[in-house]
Each structure stands twice: as structure tokens, then as C-alpha cells.
Amino acid sequence: MLLKRFEAKTLPKALELVRGECGENALVVETRPTRTGFLVVAARPEPAPAATPPRPRDQAGATPLLSRWTRGFQPLADHATDFGLSATVLRAVERALLGTRVELSRPGDPALPQLAARVLAALVHTAPEVEDATAARFRTLALVGPTGVGKTTTLAKLAGRARARGERIAIITLDTYRVAAVEQLRAFADLMDVPFAVAFTATDLRRLLHEHRVCDRVFVDTTGRSPRDRDAMPVLEGTLRAGGCAALLCLAAGTRARDCDAVFAAYEPLGVDAVCLTKWDETVAPGEALAAVVERGLPLSHLGIGQEVPADLLVASAEQIACAAFACEPTAVQP
Template sequence: MANLMTFRADTVDAALACARARLGDELLVVTTRAAAGGGVELIAMPGRGERPRRDERTRTGGRQARALAARTPRPVPAHASAPPPFFSAALPQPVREVDERLRATETPEGLRERLAGELVGWRERQAQLRGALPDGTETLAEARRRLAFWLRRGPEHPLADRQPLHHAVPRALALVGPTGVGKTTTLAKLAGRLRLEEGREVVLVTLDTYRVAAVEQLRAYADMLDVPFHVAFTPQDLREVVRHTPPEAHILVDTTGRSPRDASHLAQLRGFLGGGELRSWLVLAAPARPSCLREAAERFGVLTPAGLVLTKLDETDATGEVLAFAMEQPMPVLLTTAGQEVPSDLDPAPPEALAAIMLGARCEAELAA
């Protein structure tokens, strides 16, 4: 990135002294972090009107850096092995405002640091092109654009360009995931959207003969929507439903919720879903701990889900944390839910809308306003 320079030393103060010697007293510190092999690493850039001092050899590994480090008391404190705090206060005001939004949604520091560095470089390039730095509104829009790009998970996001929801829903779709994440309610919301708002034909199927009243619950939703309903006790039952359903209809399949660590259940579910045109989406609850989300995604990955559904967004303030988790996954987020109302409390999740939520807006329109 143009104008960014890296300085390494045993302590933050020593690295900062090296940076000031090279870049001047008005430098901007982008971030600090633990350096590989010990010590710290500081990334900085010249302040407005400052240029690097070419007559001083203070770049990483230079004699002055080593001399400053040598004058620093040793040993390095034990806590230096952890990354030092991200110096948000040293960022330009518009970038700092973006970072404050992300911090409020508990976005992980590493992602905040990455975005801040990119925004600092982008603003400098824009200043060179047009003679003025972008303002806060422009910087926020660029942050949303970059976050949306990272959330897109490939060039062909099925809900990009505001496509109707049915364009993203396979003909035969099973919702899979741990117990208690809201698969049945989400399936009913999805069926309602397709049936009532987009005029699509829908067939509901349940594999959940394990949970008490699960069959009756989904049957009640089918009656409410006036759509066919089936119970599949075996993989053959499910294949028969798919075979005899008109090709224009969507077959939505509810599955039994079990622990991600239940290998026998995952093997059984794989037998139901394997082969044919049946696809799956993984349903996870947004309030869950990131470690639990990652474990569930890894273990249900044997079913090769094509999409991710995040439920209960209204029950967490850490939307940045859960969407940062989503960026790590090979499949895109396609739906989110917030509330229990069928079908209204379900939202398609194009990347732009998710980026707005990550930046603290309840919806994309709120951020634009």
C-alpha cells in the first residue's frame, strides 16, 4: 500500500521513535501488533504535508532502529507476546468513525485493522487523484463496499443485484443445523415468502420424527399456507416426494436437530441428502459463541451446504462478530431472521445489506440515511 511503512523494535515506544525519525512528528500510526519472533511491529504513514526523510536510514533493520532497540530495557514484558491494542485513536477522523461503528458491533480487531489500513490507503489515493480527501460519508460508503465484497464469497452471489428470493432457493432444499437454532420456524418463513409474496408453488417435508410434536408443528404451517405436506421416514420416501413433485415447485425439507458432535446423526442425514438434486443450507444462531459456530460449520460441512442462514439476529449485539465468522466460510450468507413472525421476520441477505448491519445499522436503508 503506498506510503505505509513498517517498523520493528522491542517495544511500541522504540518502534514509534523509529517511525518518527523516518516519517516526522506528524506521522499517522495505522496499527501495532506483535512481530514474529518477538517484539512489536508498527505500521505508519506520513501525516498530511509530511514526506519520509530520505536522508535518515531508519527503515526496518536499519542501524538507528537497532540502536534505539539496544537502549530499551530488556527483557520484553511477557504480555508483549500478545498483539498490542489497535490504535484507533491515531486514525484519520472518518476512518476512526468507521472503526467505532465496527467496534460497537464487536467486530474482531484483526478485521477492523485490515479495513482501517485499506481505507487509509484508499483516502490517500483519492486525494492524489482529485486533490481532496474523501469526507466521512464517502469513507463510510467505501467501507460498506469493501465489507460487502468480503461477504460476497465468490463472483456469483445468488442474491446480488436484488434478485427475487426464489432465484436463490434450489428446487429441493433441506435446512440443516444444530438443535435449537430455529430450522422449522425458518423453513415456515421461507415457505411463506415464496408462496405468499412471490407466488411460487411449495411442498413441505419433514424428516424430524425424533422431536416431540415436530411433525404437527410443520403440518400446521402447511395448513396455514395451504401447501402439500409429507413425512419422510426413509431416504426412499424423500426421493419419492422429489420424483412426484412438479418441477416448478420448491420442496423445502425440515431436518432433525442434533449436536454437531453426533457423528451417527450426520451420517444418517447424509444418507437422506446424498445424490439427486437435493441441496442444503446450514442454519446457525447468531448469539452462539464464535467457537461453537466454527465447530458446527466444520462438522456440518460433510453435508456440503451451499448457503448459510443466520437466525436470531435480534438477540445479539455482536453482529460484527458473527458476520466476521461468516466471511471465513466457503458459502455465502443467504438469509437472516429476527423475530418469530411467519413469514415477515425473515430477510434475504445480499452482501450490501449484511455490510450495513455489520456497521451498526438495523437495515441498509438506515445506513444510507
């Protein structure tokens, strides 16, 4: 797998370069901000092997099934596929393992699950800085995403945690579209005893952010938009840009791969800074959404694991997620 570096001013532009050169199925293995923009390291997926002649049929007339995984990796691949992980990500993990000391030609190497989890963990970029009050990029954080994914709830969880750490915070909502949205968030803000304001326009947002400039953190709620509502995106993008907001994309962990593609296609032009996978507790196969994040090299900040505010929010741990995918013990993968 040939790795290439791509640099551009914004992450979407860098990813566009990646897609242009390595194709739609490019495997992004690293993204990081640089002084001038973003660096993405990506690889072109290896071409499918040339068509082989049909295999002989067995006595019952059926062609024997070919496994696409090495025998040693097969049980792990089975579990991770049930978990929802894509073949692209699994292939990257298997390839990386081929260069190690583990036995892949037959199942049973006890070191394999933990090593596989370490490789997968290296592919999952996390973003603990989303909760770091000293990280200037995330000081003004807008929660964006499709309808009903848990943006307002996640905002309340993050705000509650920031408040508990003693940070000075304010909450602003841009969601004047849905009936009762303002009241929903005002109730959270009142409970936490933090300032709350409604912004109807980009100018309002700029003014309110200026008013709250002494705050350590400002959380901005936005209206849920279907990824198909292309008209709404430029307005949202303009407003968030005017406010200099970082964008935390909330995506339900049970979202299917193709729907994830549509969500990212709609929201990436906004400049997604990190992703929170919400409703992790509601799905048995969070791997499709996880793989969509990993394949794009986007950082994962949190997992929403329930409705309780602020308790049901976990800071994403690459090791724990990788162990869940391969059903191994989290503690064992610590270096």
C-alpha cells in the same frame, strides 16, 4: 496480502485446500461455483510482526497501550468489535483502505465510514438465488443446523414467501426425532394450504421428491443436531445427497466465534450452499457469526429477525449489514 485461487469439485474440498496452504486463519475473499466445481480465492493472513523489545514504562510504571489499528480506523474498529466482527475481517478492511484516498493517520475523515462499509460489503457474499425459483440448485432446499436455531420457522417463512409469489411448493420433513416436530410443520403447511409429507428414510425422500416433481420448490426440514453429534452427520449427508438437496445452514446470529467453528466443522462436510443467520433480533453482537460466515467465503442468504411467519425474514443485504457494523447510513454506500 497474496491472493491465491483454489479449485475443487466441492466447496468443502476447496476449503480444505485453502486451509492446507494458507492455514486455519486463511481469509477467504471469494467463492463461486464453476462448471467443474468450486473456485475459492483466499489469502494467508500476514504473519505477526517479530517480537519487539519491551516498551519503556511511563512514570506510573505502566507500559503505554499499543493500538492495533491506525488512528483513523480506530473508532470504526471499536464499533465493529462491539458488533462482534473478528480482527481478521477488520484487518482485511483496514488493509484495503490503506490503498485508498481516505485519511487513516488521524480520526475524522468523513468519507471513511462509508468506504469501510463498502469494503466490508464486498467481503460479504450474499445468495439471493436461494429464493429464485429458476435457480435449479435451490429447487429442493433442506434446512439444516443445530437444535433450536429456527430451521422449521425459517422453512415456514421461506415457504410462505414462495407461496405468496405464486410458486407451487411442497414441504417434506425428515424430522421424526423430536416429539411434535411433524405436527409443528404440518400446522404451517395446512395454514398455507400446501402439500406436506414425512420422509423416514432416504428412499422415502427420493420417492416423495419424485411425486412432487411438478412443484417449483420443495422445502425439506431436518432434525436439529448438536455439532458434537458426529454420528448423525453421515446419515443426514447421505439422505440429503440422495435427494439432491441444497443445504441452507441455519445459525443463530448470537453464536460465539468458537461455537461457530464447531458448527461449521460439523456441517461443512454436508456441503453448505448458503447460510441463514437466525435470531438476528436477539443479539447485540451478530458480528461473530457474520465473521465466521465471511471468513469461510460462504454466501449469506437471509437474516431471521423475529418469530413472525413469514414476515420476520430479510434477504441478506451486504450493504445494510456492513453499515450496521460500522454505524453508518445504508443509503450512502450505494454505488
